[in-house]
Amino acid sequence: MLTVQSLSVEYGLVQVLWDVSLDVPNGSIVCVIGPNGSGKSTVLKGICGLVPSRRGRITFDGQDLSNVPCEELVAMGISVVLERRKLFVGMTVRENLEMGAYHRSHRTHMRERLAFVESLFPLLAERRAQLAGKLSGGEQQMVAIARGLMSSPRLLMLDEPFLGLTPKMVNVVASLMRVINKSGVAILFNEQNVELALELSSSGYVLEGGRVAIAGSSANLLRSDHVRSIYLGE
Amino acid sequence: MNLSASLVLEQVVNGVVTGTIYALVGAGLTLVYGTMRVLNFAHGEFFMLGGYVMLLTIAVIANPTAGILVAAVIVFCVAAAVQRFLLRQTHRNADATFAPIALTLGVSVVLQSGALLVFGETYQSINYFVEGTLRIGDFRIAWQRILIVIVGLGLIAILAGFLRFTMLGKAIRATAQDPDAARAVGVPIGLVHTLVFGISGALAAISAALVSPLFAVSPWMGTTLTIKGFIVTVLGGLGSFPGSIMAGIIIGVAESITVMLTASEWREPFSLLLLLFVLLLRPQGLMGAPWSRVT
Numbered sequence: 001m002l003t004v005q006s007l008s009v010e011y012g013l014v015q016v017l018w019d020v021s022l023d024v025p026n027g028s029i030v031c032v033i034g035p036n037g038s039g040k041s042t043v044l045k046g047i048c049g050l051v052p053s054r055r056g057r058i059t060f061d062g063q064d065l066s067n068v069p070c071e072e073l074v075a076m077g078i079s080v081v082l083e084r085r086k087l088f089v090g091m092t093v094r095e096n097l098e099m100g101a102y103h104r105s106h107r108t109h110m111r112e113r114l115a116f117v118e119s120l121f122p123l124l125a126e127r128r129a130q131l132a133g134k135l136s137g138g139e140q141q142m143v144a145i146a147r148g149l150m151s152s153p154r155l156l157m158l159d160e161p162f163l164g165l166t167p168k169m170v171n172v173v174a175s176l177m178r179v180i181n182k183s184g185v186a187i188l189f190n191e192q193n194v195e196l197a198l199e200l201s202s203s204g205y206v207l208e209g210g211r212v213a214i215a216g217s218s219a220n221l222l223r224s225d226h227v228r229s230i231y232l233g234e
Numbered sequence: 235m236n237l238s239a240s241l242v243l244e245q246v247v248n249g250v251v252t253g254t255i256y257a258l259v260g261a262g263l264t265l266v267y268g269t270m271r272v273l274n275f276a277h278g279e280f281f282m283l284g285g286y287v288m289l290l291t292i293a294v295i296a297n298p299t300a301g302i303l304v305a306a307v308i309v310f311c312v313a314a315a316v317q318r319f320l321l322r323q324t325h326r327n328a329d330a331t332f333a334p335i336a337l338t339l340g341v342s343v344v345l346q347s348g349a350l351l352v353f354g355e356t357y358q359s360i361n362y363f364v365e366g367t368l369r370i371g372d373f374r375i376a377w378q379r380i381l382i383v384i385v386g387l388g389l390i391a392i393l394a395g396f397l398r399f400t401m402l403g404k405a406i407r408a409t410a411q412d413p414d415a416a417r418a419v420g421v422p423i424g425l426v427h428t429l430v431f432g433i434s435g436a437l438a439a440i441s442a443a444l445v446s447p448l449f450a451v452s453p454w455m456g457t458t459l460t461i462k463g464f465i466v467t468v469l470g471g472l473g474s475f476p477g478s479i480m481a482g483i484i485i486g487v488a489e490s491i492t493v494m495l496t497a498s499e500w501r502e503p504f505s506l507l508l509l510l511f512v513l514l515l516r517p518q519g520l521m522g523a524p525w526s527r528v529t
Binding site for chain 2: 074087107
């Protein structure tokens with residue numbers, strides 16, 4: 001579905017990613033893991049064109065994304081939930097959700113999507129008139145994911161979905177990701193907690209210093225010596 | 235000095251009239267600053283351009299409504315073009331903080347000198363749209379002034395409703411609050427920037443058209459207004475739309491009371507003093523940027 005070949009990203013003179021290649025098959029959950037500063041977020045930002053300059057080849061269902069600006073991805077079926085939620089904090093929960101279906105092709109289905117998303121996140125229906133900025137971190141993450149689902153994406157990209165959440169909320173968000181995936185949406189996410197990420201995903205990419213150090217099915221990665229010794233402290 | 239109650243009331247109401255214009259000018263500046271973090275030093279010249287378009291339209295068809303509409307449309311296009319073809323180039327370089335300032339200053343100089351070349355240095359004025367004066371006892375105010383307040387406040391209400399309830403208005407607010415997230419949900423922020431610049435220009439033009447019977451139209455009519463606009467914007471809280479409306483009216487009323495109690499040359503120093511005073515107590519301005527990018 002999504003294929004990334006030799007993605008390199010530079011911020012000014014600093015190169016952050018070197019030749020990163022990855023593959024997200026239809027209906028899968030794929031994670032990008034690695035230590036702080038290894039470029040995990042840059043992989044996601046690079047895919048959606050939110051970086052100053054990138055090289056490499058990115059295709060989605062065979063369509064080349066190299067020259068597609070971020071704001072047009074959503075029309076192609078890719079939805080991005082950026083790091084730290086990136087909500088419209090001065091707007092209500094409902095307005096944030098509406099913005100998720102901003103694109104012309106999605107507005108006609110706004111009502112059904114709102115009903116669907118609010119059935120998935122009943123809390124958001126209760127909080128619909130509240131300002132998004134006034135919610136707790138976990139609630140904000142729900143708004144962000146719900147907003148990402150408003151455009152009926154086939155691929156959902158989540159940048160650090162568990163960042164700053166309480167352990168209880170981490171479980172809630174993780175099980176929501178499973179539910180969303182079961183409904184046929186492929187998920188690409190990055191996460192620092194390697195064990196959590198690998199248990200949730202079907203395959204993973206370990207990023208170190210801006211390069212893919214090791215990749216494979218999540219089950220294999222959990223068993224590999226590299227992951228066990230460095231990330232699981234065994 | 236004889237300060238009768240009706241004289242004081244007259245001055246306060248006159249302050250509300252100028253305040254409405256300040257509010258419109260401040261709202262335009264704050265809309266632009268809020269959505270694209272650009273201080274538009276050419277805003278006063280968009281105002282001036284609006285004055286001239288009004289003057290020319292009125293000369294052809296003697297209909298103020300037509301004049302206001304034509305001024306709004308033409309200055310909308312000029313402002314949108316300035317954003318699209320000039321200002322947008324400076325956004326390419328992320329750390330170019332001063333480029334937009336230099337650019338809008340340049341546009342301001344070009345427009346002002348252009349107006350001087352084309353229209354000359356004469357001060358021109360047009361007739362009141364509505365004749366007559368409202369009298370309640372000793373209290374008197376020209377209907378023209380009341381019209382300015384009604385149209386101005388009506389316009390602000392329409393703009394607020396547009397920002398609050400339409401999808402396009404929501405897209406503008408979303409772009410202001412988080413441009414990356416706005417792009418991620420599919421908002422073409424480049425177009426939003428152009429649109430906002432155009433709307434801001436149109437607001438300035440409508441204000442100028444409204445006051446053209448009171449203030450003479452000249453190439454310099456926008457200069458002090460840009461400064462006043464920035465005072466209003468900062469006083470209200472940078473990027474806060476309701477803040478700039480409130481600050482506009484406050485400055486307008488405060489100025490006219492100052493002029494009544496002292497002399498007209500104290501008008502400018504006083505609004506600056508008021509700004510300094512408020513910033514000492516509330517550095518974020520009156521309404522402190524509720525929809526800014528800073529969370």
